[in-house]
Amino acid sequence: MTSTPRNILIVGASSSIGSAVIDAFGQRGDHVFGTACSGKVPGLPDEHTIALDLLRPESMDAAAETIGTRAGQLDVAVFLAGVLPGNALSSYSDEQITNVLTVNVGGQAALLRRLLPLLRPGARVVMTASVSGERGSFDPVYAASKAAVIGLVKSLATWLAPEIRVNAVSPGLIDGSTMHADMLPERRSVHRDRTPTGRLVTPEEVAGVIVDICGPAWAGLNGQTIGVNGGAHV
Template sequence: MPDEFSGKTALVTGASRGIGAATAIALARRGVARVLVHYNRHREGALETLAQVRAAGADGAALGADLATLAGIESLLAQLPEIDILINNAGSLVRRARLLEFTPQLYDEVMTLNVRSAWAITQAVAPAMIRKGGGIVVNLSSIAARNGGGPGATVYAAAKAAVVAITKGLAKELAPQGIRVNAVSPGTVDNDFHREFSTRQTLDIVLAATPAGRLGTNDDIAGVIVFLCSDAARYLHGQTIEVNGGVLAP
């Protein structure tokens, strides 16, 4: 059991902070040999994550790329070695905008970052996984995929619903090759994401409707991601695990 991750290389996108940083560190603590820490704007955060990855005994590197652009996705793919564990975590609402103010550019940005990048990175790492006869992919969806999202977050919600469908489709396609594809769907995590996109008042309303009596933490989500990567989840394929303190989305 302690050796199940030894010799493995993981890539965690969006690991400069939040859920991705917690996941990169948790994977290193579980014995993953090498953790690649991807970031976009917050190189300092990525270097902090990397320092904790190394303190946990893993090797690693920080890789920068803007995954909301096709050129940025290509630049990340050009830097990648063979990956055993892929965590497609980078994502964002980008900007809250309602239907009448939503631009084509914003639509492309939200979809490219949240859907296309996960698809393209999985496509790029899959050949080595297929050759080795094994690999793990965990995608990040959102409770927004089930409830349509909050104000001005409809396209983000649609992107996260696409992630659920891609998770199911690729799980079926890749299971015969020994590759497991699953997703985690967080509810509301009290981190930078909501500091950027929500008010404290909105978070208090969500909190009041959360049976667990608190909002989520980065580690709450990272723990489930690591479980999905582990041998304990060896018969789990194509699932999206809702991690939200008991909030039942319609």
């Protein structure tokens, strides 16, 4: 356990790695709060869950107010929310393009703006990029949204310092994730075979990196994107 429990907010806590991140912070004795569109997050009590729809400004307003009431000041904010249609550009509708860009980056930036008054001096913000945002993807809109996350992190790391540090993790395909489950077996094999370690990363491994970089040993880390992909993209 940590000597002084911290207040942790996980945005998109019902995501594929949400439970692993909740468990990892919980094992350190931290107080974990989470958001989800449904307002229900497995592993968290009702009083620690907040309904949030990143497509609706009024939902973000309400969520930020609720977070301030229930959690007070925040020590860590982790952004896991995201959507991945897996479409070629020709298969996207205009509405889908807007939704992907909003949920994956625009809405998260808007929510973070609302949360800034709640972040203590010394707080950590961790956002979730993707290997797709670094090397491109079959789904160009998703890849563009994740590339934008990286640019957002680099910019915020400059303008929010020294009070707040901002970094990102950039996973490859995660074993057992929704994306992994929806993928054809042959595509899973391609991802695994091009990974030098010979296996995909797990939710627990990504969660471990997120928790570690929020600790005092990583106080000098700011504006960085940490690839968690087994060396598939270096």
